[in-house]
Amino acid sequence: MDFHTAINIVIAELTPRPWDYTDTTGATLTVIPAGLREDPGRAEVYLRVTRDKTHAAEAAITTTDLPNLIAALGAPVAEHWEHEPHYPDGTPKGRIGTWLGDFYGVTLNPMQDGFSLTAIEETDAGVVAASLTLPEAQRLPLTSALRRAMDVAKGWED
Numbered sequence: 001m002d003f004h005t006a007i008n009i010v011i012a013e014l015t016p017r018p019w020d021y022t023d024t025t026g027a028t029l030t031v032i033p034a035g036l037r038e039d040p041g042r043a044e045v046y047l048r049v050t051r052d053k054t055h056a057a058e059a060a061i062t063t064t065d066l067p068n069l070i071a072a073l074g075a076p077v078a079e080h081w082e083h084e085p086h087y088p089d090g091t092p093k094g095r096i097g098t099w100l101g102d103f104y105g106v107t108l109n110p111m112q113d114g115f116s117l118t119a120i121e122e123t124d125a126g127v128v129a130a131s132l133t134l135p136e137a138q139r140l141p142l143t144s145a146l147r148r149a150m151d152v153a154k155g156w157e158d
Contacts, residue, residue, distance in 0.1 A: 019145030027132035033152035041088025043153035049130035077115035
């Protein structure tokens with residue numbers, strides 16, 4: 001094996017891939033770190049819920065807010081949790097839909113033997129939400145995927 005082949009293999013193994021989970025209805029949750037240069041605290045991780053070919057929603061959670069989502073998933077989801085966006089200095093922006101021009105976010109709700117995750121976004125056509133149900137067995141893999149995605153996103157911060 002030559003040097004270029006070896007380095008390409010190492011790079012491919014180190015490059016994070018999106019994490020996917022598909023529920024019993026065929027809905028898919030995908031966790032994707034954005035690969036764009038950002039200021040500290042502003043890099044994003046996308047949570048995309050795809051119900052079918054025509055129904056999907058994607059929420060972008062910044063590295064400032066991602067630790068809150070990870071903490072919410074640190075134990076079984078026992079109550080409603082809602083993404084509350086913050087500025088990088090920690091100042092709250094407001095709850096979902098209460099700040100001008102940005103309607104997006106993630107909510108978690110307890111379900112029997114698991115939890116539901118809803119992604120909400122504002123599009124040109126209006127507000128779109130898409131949900132799926134994750135079993136308790138997927139809570140820790142999702143948490144791990146969010147941690148890895150946050151590490152990658154933070155790597156893009158100046």
